[in-house]
Amino acid sequence: MKKPLRWLATLTALLLPIVAMAQQKGLEIDIVGGNASALPITVVPMPYQGSAGAPATDVAAVVRADLDRSGQFRTLPEAQVVERPTRGAEVQYPTWRALKQDYLVVGRVLDAGAGAYRVEYELFDVAKGERMLGLAMTARSSAMRDVAHQMADAIYEKITGVRGAFWTRIAYVTASGRGDAMRYALMVADSDGYNPQTIVRSAEPLLSPSWSPDGNQLAYVSFERGNSAIYIQNISSGARELVASFRGINSAPAFSPDGRRLALTLSRSGNPEIYVMDLGSKQLTQLTNHFAIDTEPTWSADGGSIYFTSDRGGRPQIYQVAASGGSASRVTFQGNYNAKATVSFDGKKIAVAQGAGNTYKIALMDSSLGSPRWSTLSPGSLDESPSFAPNAGMVLYAAREGGRGVLYAVSADARVRQRLVLADGDVREPAWGPYRTTR
Amino acid sequence: MNKSTRVLLVSLLSVAVLAGCSKKVKEQPAAPVEPTPAEPAPVQSSGLYGPGDLDTDACLRQRVVYFDFDQDSVKPEFQQIMACHAKYLRDRPSSRITLQGHTDERGSRAYNQALGERRGNAVNSALQANGGSATQLTVVSYGEERPVCTDSNESCWSQNRRVEIVYTAQ
Numbered sequence: 001m002k003k004p005l006r007w008l009a010t011l012t013a014l015l016l017p018i019v020a021m022a023q024q025k026g027l028e029i030d031i032v033g034g035n036a037s038a039l040p041i042t043v044v045p046m047p048y049q050g051s052a053g054a055p056a057t058d059v060a061a062v063v064r065a066d067l068d069r070s071g072q073f074r075t076l077p078e079a080q081v082v083e084r085p086t087r088g089a090e091v092q093y094p095t096w097r098a099l100k101q102d103y104l105v106v107g108r109v110l111d112a113g114a115g116a117y118r119v120e121y122e123l124f125d126v127a128k129g130e131r132m133l134g135l136a137m138t139a140r141s142s143a144m145r146d147v148a149h150q151m152a153d154a155i156y157e158k159i160t161g162v163r164g165a166f167w168t169r170i171a172y173v174t175a176s177g178r179g180d181a182m183r184y185a186l187m188v189a190d191s192d193g194y195n196p197q198t199i200v201r202s203a204e205p206l207l208s209p210s211w212s213p214d215g216n217q218l219a220y221v222s223f224e225r226g227n228s229a230i231y232i233q234n235i236s237s238g239a240r241e242l243v244a245s246f247r248g249i250n251s252a253p254a255f256s257p258d259g260r261r262l263a264l265t266l267s268r269s270g271n272p273e274i275y276v277m278d279l280g281s282k283q284l285t286q287l288t289n290h291f292a293i294d295t296e297p298t299w300s301a302d303g304g305s306i307y308f309t310s311d312r313g314g315r316p317q318i319y320q321v322a323a324s325g326g327s328a329s330r331v332t333f334q335g336n337y338n339a340k341a342t343v344s345f346d347g348k349k350i351a352v353a354q355g356a357g358n359t360y361k362i363a364l365m366d367s368s369l370g371s372p373r374w375s376t377l378s379p380g381s382l383d384e385s386p387s388f389a390p391n392a393g394m395v396l397y398a399a400r401e402g403g404r405g406v407l408y409a410v411s412a413d414a415r416v417r418q419r420l421v422l423a424d425g426d427v428r429e430p431a432w433g434p435y436r437t438t439r
Numbered sequence: 440m441n442k443s444t445r446v447l448l449v450s451l452l453s454v455a456v457l458a459g460c461s462k463k464v465k466e467q468p469a470a471p472v473e474p475t476p477a478e479p480a481p482v483q484s485s486g487l488y489g490p491g492d493l494d495t496d497a498c499l500r501q502r503v504v505y506f507d508f509d510q511d512s513v514k515p516e517f518q519q520i521m522a523c524h525a526k527y528l529r530d531r532p533s534s535r536i537t538l539q540g541h542t543d544e545r546g547s548r549a550y551n552q553a554l555g556e557r558r559g560n561a562v563n564s565a566l567q568a569n570g571g572s573a574t575q576l577t578v579v580s581y582g583e584e585r586p587v588c589t590d591s592n593e594s595c596w597s598q599n600r601r602v603e604i605v606y607t608a609q
Contacts, residue, residue, distance in 0.1 A: 205584035207548050221552075227579050228552065249556050249580055252549040265549065270560075272553040293553040309550055315509075316550055340547035353547050358593075360545060382591060384547050400544070400591060429548065 038074040038415075039159065041067060041103040042096060044081055046119065050111030055144045059109060059119055062148035063155070065192065066166040069418045070156060070393055071411025076101060088122050088131055096126045103132075105155060112138045119147055123155050133158050145194055165391040166191055169433040171199070171209040171218055172398075172407060176425030186220055188235060191389070191432070193407075193420040199235060211433045212255045218431075219243070219253035219262060230264060232279075243277065252296045256303050256323070263287075263297035263306055274308050276323065287325050299323070301345045307331065309339045318352060332365065334374050340385055344392035349412065351377065351386040351395050362386045362397045364412065377414045387432045396430040487530040488523075490609040498523035502604040504562050505597060508543070511557035513565045521562070524604055525569030532572070535608040538562050540580040543596035548582055555580035562602045577607075 043064045048054035067073035076099060085091045086108040096104050107121030116138055123133035135154060139147045146167060153164030168191045177183050184206040189196040200206060204223035211218060212232075219232045228250045233240035244250040248267030255262055262277045266284075274287040274297045288294040292312035299306055303323060310319045313330065316339045321328040332338040337355030344350070354363035354376075362378040377386075382400040389395070396409050405426040410417040420427075493499050502524075504517045513521065528534055540559030542551040559578035567573060588595035 205581065207552075207582075207584065223581070223584070248578075249552050251552045265553065267553070267556055272556070293550065293557070295553050296547060296549045309547070316546070337546065339550050355546060358545070382544065403589060403591070 038072055039103065040076065040101045041073050041105065041155075041159075042076040042081060042099070042101045043067070043105045044084055044086070044107075045078060046107040046109055046121065047084075047086060048109045049086070050109065050117070052111045052115075055109060055117050055141050057141075057144035057148065059144060059148045059151070060105075060107070062145055062192075063105065063152045066149060066152035066164075067156065069192070069409060069411075069416060070164075070166075071413055071416035072156070072160055072393070087120075088124070088134070091124060093124075093126060093129045101126050103155075103159060107151075116140050117144065117147075119144075119151070121151055123158060145190060149190065149192075162393060163391050163435070163439075165389040165393060165432075165435065167436055168390060169215065169436070170387075170396060170407075171211065171431045171433065172427055173206050173209065173429040174425045174427050175205075175405075186218065188218070188433075191409075199233060199238075200240075207429050208252050209429060209431045210254045211431055213257055213259045213434055214438075215434045215436060217255075219255060221251055221253070230262075232262075243279070243282065248272075254297050254299060256299050257301055258303055263299060265295040265297065274306065274321070276306075285325065287321055287323075288328065294319075296340050298341050298343055300343060300347050302347070307341045307343055307350070309341070318350065334365075335363065338363070342386045342388045342395070344388050345390060346392070349388070349392055351388060351397075353384040353386060353397075360384055362395060362410070364395070364414075375414060377410045377412075378408065378417070383408075385429055387430050389432050390435050394432075396432050398428045398430055488527045490531070492527070493606060493609060496523070499527060504558075504602045504604070506558055506600040506602075508545075508596070508600065509554065511554065511561045513561050518565075520604075521565040522569050525566045525571040528566065528571035528575050531609070532575070533608060534606060535575050535577070536566070536571075537577045537579055537605045537607050538566075539585075539603040539605055540578060540582075541585055541599055541601050541603070542583045543599040544583045544586065544591065545596065546583075548584070552580050552582035555582045558600075558602050562604070 043060045046060045064075045068075050083095050085106045104124040104126055107119055110118045112118040118136055118138045120136040122131055125132050137147045149167035152166040156164035169188050170191055171188050174185045174187055175182060184202045185198050186200040186206050186209055187196050188199055202222055202224050207221045209218050209220045217232055217234055221228050221230055225245060229245035230243050230250045230253050231240050232243055244264055246266050246268035249272060251265040253262050253264045260279055262279055264275055265272050266275050271291055272293050272295050274294050276285045276287055290312050292310050294308055294310045296309040297306045305320050305322050307318055307320050309316050315336050317330055318332040318338050318341045319328040320331050335354045338352040340353050342351045348368045350365045352363055353360055359380040360382050361376050361380040362383050364375050364377050365372045377395055378397060383397055385398045387396045392412060394409050394411050399406055399408055405428040407420040407427050407430050408417050501520045504513060538559040540555030542554045556578060559580055563576050563578050566576060586599045588598045
């Protein structure tokens with residue numbers, strides 16, 4: 001009797017990680033575009049050189065996927081990695097020059113005791129034959145994807161000079177079922193869609209998640225009280241607070257960069273206007289006062305001004321107003337329908353959902369070089385809800401395909417798009433979270 | 440006599456009836472309504488609406504108002520529906536309506552939440568203009584969150600751009 005039981009236990013123990021992994025992989029990845037001008041880089045597989053048992057995560061594969069979807073890099077497919085050095089002394093530069101690689105990453109996974117692993121890795125400039133980076137990271141087995149994302153961030157920053165944003169999280173809303181059996185969930189996942197975690201479940205619609213700048217809280221709209229209401233919820237503890245349930249709509253919350261205020265849309269006056277709530281005192285300041293629809297506030301990175309959508313000119317366009325109030329000025333002049341602005345950290349790029357006829361695409365207005373230049377980031381036809389990564393290197397947005405909602409991440413140069421598909425149901429309302437550490 | 444004149448007359452008549460009667464109007468059993476499938480019957484001149492009429496009256500049974508894209512004006516063809524529901528509100532002061540505003544899926548969700556409310560407000564105003572009381576009416580906007588049809592084409596979108604008249608108290 002004891003033996004079969006023990007066998008069963010062993011079998012269960014063996015199967016459990018597989019089941020867990022299958023559940024974790026909620027979103028699948030799919031590179032749609034290509035990028036011939038991206039930097040060629042080889043991430044050599046990083047073998048496990050310990051004795052306790054290899055981690056479930058293929059660290060090098062995660063780093064490779066991150067670099068690829070940024071649009072800045074083109075990694076050498078693993079099958080073409082002809083040599084497998086694991087440390088600098090083993091690197092033969094001529095091999096990588098022959099393969100026309102600009103950069104090379106090698107590394108290895110070691111035991112760190114108590115079920116933890118240590119990853120040591122190095123980055124090389126192939127042309128110069130020089131080491132650019134040599135780092136080690138230690139983490140528990142369950143955090144190996146986090147380790148890989150941080151490695152990708154370090155490599156990305158060393159080469160491009162821009163901080164990487166792979167080790168970040170995204171929030172989104174899923175809807176499943178039909179009619180009265182419709183169920184909604186507010187989810188948080190890694191930036192590549194792995195490790196999805198349910199934050200709130202509801203039988204009533206959920207929408208408009210907004211991250212607090214420290215990444216610990218989400219503000220969102222829920223219809224669970226019959227009418228729309230705004231909640232702020234702590235992601236790890238689940239504790240939440242109802243902050244707005246006025247007569248009329250309670251919509252589109254957005255945390256200020258200092259986390260002390262919340263911009264939101266209320267129609268308690270009879271018409272949708274932008275307000276700023278002091279989260280300490282809950283005191284409201286009305287920012288707009290116009291008979292048009294004013295909604296979808298989003299803060300500039302310095303907290304000094306608020307961008308919003310308004311149809312005061314006849315059709316929805318993006319406007320800007322000082323966070324202390326005053327007159328608003330129009331920001332977008334190209335396109336009939338521009339809504340739901342997301343603003344880059346430096347304020348130079350604004351992405352919107354741009355409509356023309358029945359087609360809605362994500363469009364980018366870039367003012368880096370002075371007068372604004374427009375480019376199209378997505379093919380349509382019903383794309384919406386753009387959200388910048390904290391380094392503005394990528395934009396996350398929602399699209400409809402085959403009658404359901406899917407999420408895409410597109411590089412800010414529009415050259416690489418990656419689809420993140422939930423296995424079942426409808427995915428919408430993406431919001432890219434902040435960096436997980438402050439500098 | 441064209442239809443709108445008739446409706447107007449009927450409305451005036453019913454106001455006169457209301458004004459003339461004492462408050463203790465005996466609740467009438469649901470007046471039998473001849474089914475008129477093609478044309479919605481004009482408001483019954485015979486008396487007051489009762490809860491039973493909600494299921495039988497051809498006009499009261501119509502509880503959805505449709506809108507053009509990115510528009511919130513109540514089109515003329517829905518005036519008759521406005522009139523009969525407003526009359527019901529007048530006839531039954533304890534009755535309550537929630538107006539659920541909806542949009543199609545195009546454009547951003549938060550903007551559509553505002554647009555859905557505008558549509559609800561437009562129907563609210565139309566019902567009040569026809570004699571309904573503000574205290575009997577509540578507007579809730581669901582934006583694009585509650586579509587009745589989920590295909591991405593105009594025939595579907597036109598069904599989703601709507602205000603649903605929901606009686607929360609009859």
